[in-house]
Amino acid sequence: MKRVFKLGLLLALVLLLGAGAAVFWWLQRPLPLGGPSVELSIESGTPPRQIAQAWVDAGVRVPPRLLYEWFRWSGEARKIRAGSYEIRTGETPVSLLRMMVRGDVTLATVRMIEGWNFRQLRAELAEAEALVPSTVAMNDAELMAALGMPGIAPEGRFFPDTYSYHKGATDLSVLQRAHRAMQGRLEAAWAQRDASTPLKSPDEALILASIVEKETGQADERGKVAGVFVNRLRIGMPLQTDPTVIYGLGAAFDGNLRKRDLQADTPYNTYTRRGLPPTPIAMPGKASLLAAVKPEATKALYFVSRGDGTSVFSTNLGDHNRAVNKYQRGIGRDTPR
Template sequence: MKLWRRLLLFVLLLAVSAAAAAWWWLSRPLPLATPTVELSIEAGSTPRDVAQAWVQAGVQTDGWLLYQWFRWSGQARRIRAGSYELEPGITPRSLLAKMVQGDEAFERVRLIEGWTFRQFRAALAKAPNLKPVSAALDDAQLMARLGLPGVSPEGRFFPDTYVYSRGVSDITVLKRAQTMMQQRLAAVWAERAANLALKSADEALILASIVEKETGRGEDRARIAGVFLNRLRIGMPLQTDPAVIYGLGEAFDGNLRKRDLQTDGPFNTYLRPGLPPTPIAMPGLASLRAAVRPEPTKALYFVARGDGSSVFSEDLAAHNRAVNTFQRQASARKP
């Protein structure tokens, strides 16, 4: 009987010691091989896979112990896929909580109003921890991948700051930007002014891209849109330099010449009436709104003052006077 009691006491002491050791281990910071340890957990990964992946990534502990903790916690099946970053001080307990809560590590990329799609792609290629899946695709293949085969990519992505999980594909960011533009465009088109001289939301997108490139001054956008819509109504060429520049592509060296304006092409709005065939940039929300709710104006012309604002004229004579005035001022400012 005494032997039985001794054995029972010994087992109880072992259990208490094991429980104390487990509690100590769960509350003790995990050693890390580097100042931060990162891991992207793919959907469908098992708790055992996750435990081993953390060890391989640089968490210096026994993978079997980590797996057993996930398993016996009762929360192993709640571990979420995503990108995670560990810093010194993380314990097995807080590591599991981080994965269950989906407390991921994020990056962000900013896509700027007025950028072309080529500039968008360049920014995505430089974005940190973003898989460059689209790098192997040309524009046509990429648009087909996004479900828009045969559609030009220009203007189809909304400029904004996009937050993403580390390790995701750049296709994911592009899809979000494309969806955002569709939603924004549909919303502003639904609120368009009556008797708007545009036939479709796509035409509004094209005009908005021109407005975006013609001015960075918010208060001028709606009036500039009004000028271009006045020209469309009377069949007057839009005569917008940014469209010609876009048509020149990489051949543009920063200096728009007279011969460029006299060379025919789909984006030469001096020689061809109406809107260009596609947008020429990625317009922001303010330019989208200006295109569908222009400021009522009789002006047919405008010229930049040189400070970001524009002077508007109703006839060519007044416009020429304004051009001469501000060209002289610009010449006087040159060293």
């Protein structure tokens, strides 16, 4: 009996040593990646289990449970620092965790501004420090195909934020992160939408949010501006918003919006066409996304700028025209917005 017990104990010890050796071997082996590099931004307070899953979602080809158990078993999981990280071929589980604990974040940043259109975004990426311009020869359609979104218009699909990256990273990798960020923000906003919204999809919410972003000079007016547009959508009234017309003019816009521009029918002319334009017109921020899906309750159908960044809201055309006369000095005197 004792011999059997000793034999079992010896076998258990051998298995344990074998398992330990396998774990040690894995910890020193390069992580398999889905590409030459994998990038990830970790927000403050993200749990270790989510960090492990995020690395796998970003392109690390290992079971997320394996990464999580390594983080947890090491005793260092709670020391992981927020930041933007990039790993390349040859990185091991040990060096990955060490990098996050030390906070070896990326070395350069590019800023995408709320309200920018895609043309402005591409120009900024082209000038970014040490960012490889891998998309410079691509047109918009080719770029979106490279991002895995063939046939999708690029406008408004990237979240405006400051993105960090390792010097030598590609502009495509930054755009991938900005697109994932916008998808996440848009899904989160859509989940909070008002039950009575006339918007039929997250894409429609994104389009409206982009208009709100361009029409709002005062942050605390976003909800009310969105409320005006939602009221118009509900009753089938044209949105009549200048930024969509300007967007439709593209590079031809010289800073002066003329009456003939408002009367020339294009897919983006919300004076001549009812409903939303076919695509977003800019990159909306988080506040505009939330305003689009949860607008402020208002009876207003009109608003006009005072010229100081704030607006006057009106429920009827007569009051609106008086506000136009007072604050715009005859500019668009009889034209509602």
